[in-house]
Amino acid sequence: MLGLNRKDSGLFLLVICLTALAPFLLNPFPEGSELAQFNAGYPDLMQRFMIFGIFAIGFNILFGLTGYLSFGHAAFLGVGSYAGVWMMKLLTVNVVPAIIMSVIVAGLFSLVVGFISLRRSGIYFSILTLAFAQMSFALAYSVLTPITNGETGLQLSLNDPRILGISQTVDGSIPAANFFGIEMRDSLELAMGGWLFTFNAGYYLAAIVMLISFYIAIRIFRSPFGMMLRAVKSNQQRMSYTGLNTRPYALTAFVISGMYAGLAGGLMVAMDPLAGAERMYWTASGEVVLMTILGGAGTLLGPIIGASAIKYFENIFSKINDTVLHGWFSFMPDGLQDFVVAIIHPFIGKGWHLTLGLMFMLVVIFLPGGLMEGINRLRIWFGKRINGRQQAPDHAPATSS
Amino acid sequence: MSILEVNNVNKNFGGLKALNNVNLQVEAGTVHAIIGPNGAGKSTLLNCFVGRLEPDTGSVTFDGESLLGIKPFQINQLGVSRVFQTPEIFGALTLIENVMIPAFAKRDGAFHMEPWRSVGSEAGLHEQAMEMLSDVGLDAKADELAGQLSRGDKRRLELAMCLVQDPKLLLLDEPTAGMSRGDTNNTIDLMKRIAQRGVTMVVIEHDMHVVFSLAEKISVLAQGTVIVEDVPEKIKGDPRVQDAYLGGAHL
Amino acid sequence: MDAIILQILNGLDKGSAYALIALGLTLIFGTLGVVNFAHGALFMIGAFCAVTLNRLLSLSHEVVDETRTDFLGNPLRVDVPYVYEWFGPDVGATIIDWSVPLAILFAIPIMVLIGLAMERGLIKHFYKRPHADQILVTFGLAIVLQEIIKAFYGANPIPTPAPEAFVGSFDFGALIGFDPQTIMYPYWRLVYFSFAILIIGAVFAFLRYTTFGMVVRAGMADRETVGLLGINIDRRFTIMFAIAACVAGLAGVMYTPILSPNYNMGMNFLVLSFVVVVVGGMGSLPGAVAAGFLLGILESFASRAEVIDIIPGINQVIIYLVAIIVLLTRPRGLLGRKGVMEE
Numbered sequence: 001m002l003g004l005n006r007k008d009s010g011l012f013l014l015v016i017c018l019t020a021l022a023p024f025l026l027n028p029f030p031e032g033s034e035l036a037q038f039n040a041g042y043p044d045l046m047q048r049f050m051i052f053g054i055f056a057i058g059f060n061i062l063f064g065l066t067g068y069l070s071f072g073h074a075a076f077l078g079v080g081s082y083a084g085v086w087m088m089k090l091l092t093v094n095v096v097p098a099i100i101m102s103v104i105v106a107g108l109f110s111l112v113v114g115f116i117s118l119r120r121s122g123i124y125f126s127i128l129t130l131a132f133a134q135m136s137f138a139l140a141y142s143v144l145t146p147i148t149n150g151e152t153g154l155q156l157s158l159n160d161p162r163i164l165g166i167s168q169t170v171d172g173s174i175p176a177a178n179f180f181g182i183e184m185r186d187s188l189e190l191a192m193g194g195w196l197f198t199f200n201a202g203y204y205l206a207a208i209v210m211l212i213s214f215y216i217a218i219r220i221f222r223s224p225f226g227m228m229l230r231a232v233k234s235n236q237q238r239m240s241y242t243g244l245n246t247r248p249y250a251l252t253a254f255v256i257s258g259m260y261a262g263l264a265g266g267l268m269v270a271m272d273p274l275a276g277a278e279r280m281y282w283t284a285s286g287e288v289v290l291m292t293i294l295g296g297a298g299t300l301l302g303p304i305i306g307a308s309a310i311k312y313f314e315n316i317f318s319k320i321n322d323t324v325l326h327g328w329f330s331f332m333p334d335g336l337q338d339f340v341v342a343i344i345h346p347f348i349g350k351g352w353h354l355t356l357g358l359m360f361m362l363v364v365i366f367l368p369g370g371l372m373e374g375i376n377r378l379r380i381w382f383g384k385r386i387n388g389r390q391q392a393p394d395h396a397p398a399t400s401s
Numbered sequence: 402m403s404i405l406e407v408n409n410v411n412k413n414f415g416g417l418k419a420l421n422n423v424n425l426q427v428e429a430g431t432v433h434a435i436i437g438p439n440g441a442g443k444s445t446l447l448n449c450f451v452g453r454l455e456p457d458t459g460s461v462t463f464d465g466e467s468l469l470g471i472k473p474f475q476i477n478q479l480g481v482s483r484v485f486q487t488p489e490i491f492g493a494l495t496l497i498e499n500v501m502i503p504a505f506a507k508r509d510g511a512f513h514m515e516p517w518r519s520v521g522s523e524a525g526l527h528e529q530a531m532e533m534l535s536d537v538g539l540d541a542k543a544d545e546l547a548g549q550l551s552r553g554d555k556r557r558l559e560l561a562m563c564l565v566q567d568p569k570l571l572l573l574d575e576p577t578a579g580m581s582r583g584d585t586n587n588t589i590d591l592m593k594r595i596a597q598r599g600v601t602m603v604v605i606e607h608d609m610h611v612v613f614s615l616a617e618k619i620s621v622l623a624q625g626t627v628i629v630e631d632v633p634e635k636i637k638g639d640p641r642v643q644d645a646y647l648g649g650a651h652l
Numbered sequence: 653m654d655a656i657i658l659q660i661l662n663g664l665d666k667g668s669a670y671a672l673i674a675l676g677l678t679l680i681f682g683t684l685g686v687v688n689f690a691h692g693a694l695f696m697i698g699a700f701c702a703v704t705l706n707r708l709l710s711l712s713h714e715v716v717d718e719t720r721t722d723f724l725g726n727p728l729r730v731d732v733p734y735v736y737e738w739f740g741p742d743v744g745a746t747i748i749d750w751s752v753p754l755a756i757l758f759a760i761p762i763m764v765l766i767g768l769a770m771e772r773g774l775i776k777h778f779y780k781r782p783h784a785d786q787i788l789v790t791f792g793l794a795i796v797l798q799e800i801i802k803a804f805y806g807a808n809p810i811p812t813p814a815p816e817a818f819v820g821s822f823d824f825g826a827l828i829g830f831d832p833q834t835i836m837y838p839y840w841r842l843v844y845f846s847f848a849i850l851i852i853g854a855v856f857a858f859l860r861y862t863t864f865g866m867v868v869r870a871g872m873a874d875r876e877t878v879g880l881l882g883i884n885i886d887r888r889f890t891i892m893f894a895i896a897a898c899v900a901g902l903a904g905v906m907y908t909p910i911l912s913p914n915y916n917m918g919m920n921f922l923v924l925s926f927v928v929v930v931v932g933g934m935g936s937l938p939g940a941v942a943a944g945f946l947l948g949i950l951e952s953f954a955s956r957a958e959v960i961d962i963i964p965g966i967n968q969v970i971i972y973l974v975a976i977i978v979l980l981t982r983p984r985g986l987l988g989r990k991g992v993m994e995e
Contacts, residue, residue: 005521069784116980123687123783124979127930130923131972138972143965222519224505227494231502234491241451241489242503242562243477245511252514282923286791293788346803354803357795364789365777 019207023197030194043200049308050206051267054213056291056303058260064298066253067233071126071285072133076258078280080106080265085154085275092165093175095270106262114254140277153276202271296370317352404429410459419445421625432602434612437622443605452476474511480569488555492548499547500530507566533565553584573604654834659952665841667948668848672903673925674940676896682872682935683892689790692922693797694897698904699913701759706751750815755905767897771890802915814840814909840909927975933985
């Protein structure tokens, strides 16, 4: 299908189905029930799954394939966001030009940063990208305030020209971001029994963009070009003695991942027309590193899984508080209940970063291949148990799925 | 006709004269061995051919083009492939990928980007790589990761990676170092087959058995200078060679 | 002229902190070959040692003060720190006042223990793993450490004052012949700078003049050979890690009066210290110290109003700009050795 082999087609179809049915799948618990707080099927969160999925897929093309660890990719996302908001201020609130502009601007910026940073490798490369990102962040807060609107962040206003659209609607408000008339915040709600499903226009736009990005990533992974990128990671010396110029390969991967980051930034703006400098802070760059590693660097599906897992836990864990915990453990005697709640307390609510840090450490220590490696190990383990001695575990390279 | 010409090459490291007015002509289609005691400058000389080191003075020309001042990948694109003393392979990739990469480099050049084409659609190239793997006896392991191979297998893989490019000049740095007798003999056979195809080879080697079964011409390097260059039969009895190896203690 | 001296002085205290953290970072890198992203967290933990000691010393209990009464005529109930009762009110008050310097003694065993635990429990297993893995696992550890601190101490900065005697500034200008009141320098910053010089001197002397230090330096240059000599280099490296942790911790302890500690102060310093290490040259101890002071002073100069007028925003980016220029023109940093981290 679409030039993919059978295995990849299956994978792609699976991802298509999962994203299309996400509003159902992520809302397994009936409204108002005890477990409803674990539902993730609301538009805001689902959009973030897609957007950060794109960000991580792109980052993985750089880090997973070439091994260059960038600690500054949030800068491209931030620059993309600013470019997107400016398009919506100057041109139209249709999200298409905004998204395209985000990708172009982020691509150009990453070309400059990548061209300079890739002159060095290893830790020096990481520090260079970090330095560029921190510089962008500092400048966005200070000198570039006319463009970025400093601490307040850049947003739409009633006085924007919007030469292809309207400055304000008839009733005097800022027009809503839309895709040729379909407003991003439009939702269709479907009540079935105790369940409530929300189908949001913004989510489906983000999902389609994510699927296209994912498809492109598969094609890159399976192309000779992708093979060269893995060769960059494996042995640059052998590559150059084999007649290959490593620099342009790494730079292309860098720019592609920068454009993916810009795309994610543009989509963020499309969902919520606002851009702030904190999106460029180095912890934001660290977050995409976490997502990619957690899911499994160098795998196709890993970054999406990692991004979704982190965004899910960020939302759900930070919502759980002591009252909720007491509710869960109400079956225990009082003393024990307090004890258990006291133990779990630091890991939930505001402390969810602690859980994230621990989870991340455990993955790096025990599962260097991320959650995807865990899934594969489980599959092999179950396969052995079910099939007995039918077949040897496939030692396919980490890029197999 | 000589395909590789080295004229008056000098290289200093600090105060040490590693290469002192080295002159060398390698005839096309021959196997040319460079021997000499440790520290004679053999590897330094080889490094000057592939762009890893830049000589202080002198010239290195290959097929009429200068090899100085250009990058390793450009030298390879001219038709020079190199096997390293410690095998340099893509450890994280499978054997077949290891051999396909140089084939792509040969066909598509130093940088080529067509992300919409898939590796799976490159049947011709895949077949060529498989043939090369079976030539060196590694076809059964085509889908294994190269990093897991034994040292001897890695060396054969590296040879296959060079051969798939059909090089005009093949540089080998101690191709049998650390090999067992049996493996060494297999490698000699393999290299003889390569030589029969007309590939020019420059071999650095310590093992005289290998040198004398392969080389058509031998240059002896000592203290950075070529002291003798001749056919194997004459080298064997040359007192200057014994001198260089044994430091003056005549046998 | 006086302005220049003032900027240099202002850069010294921040430069001292950069130098101390960078010293530990580069020591760990040079000896263990590990890139430690959790080093900033050690600086932060040091600062919180000072906070903790201050709180411990101020522990009080309520007593009834018979000599004073409230407006209803009842005896007043007041909080009295235990140290007042143990050592008398005067000595007790002095002890609390001097809690930050005293925290040095308190922090040393804690930092050594944390350092040992970190190296033995985690870092040890990452010697053979790629640098990217080391960066990632220590990055995770840094998050965990700072979240633990946040859980105990909250997210807000906790002011921790210097001893009364060091509050205020002295007239440095008058001392060296300028007009009075032109170059004022806070006492504590002078203390911090002197303290940093002392620590740096001690580390250098330790490495230079003890057999232990000699072995460590030999190990930095060629680990395998030293190992072949039958010297247990690993144990010495573990101790070096503890020393590096201790240096970072002490840098944090003494920094508390300059910057009220909060849980993420370590990360901010870490990023800058990494830049310092890279500018100085990965694995070079003098490089780390020199670059630390250099960048601290540069930052201070770039913050001058005259400079900002010419190049807006330069104060925000100067360090990164210098890092980029140094990395591109001198890949090994200012004083780096050949062959370190050149993969």
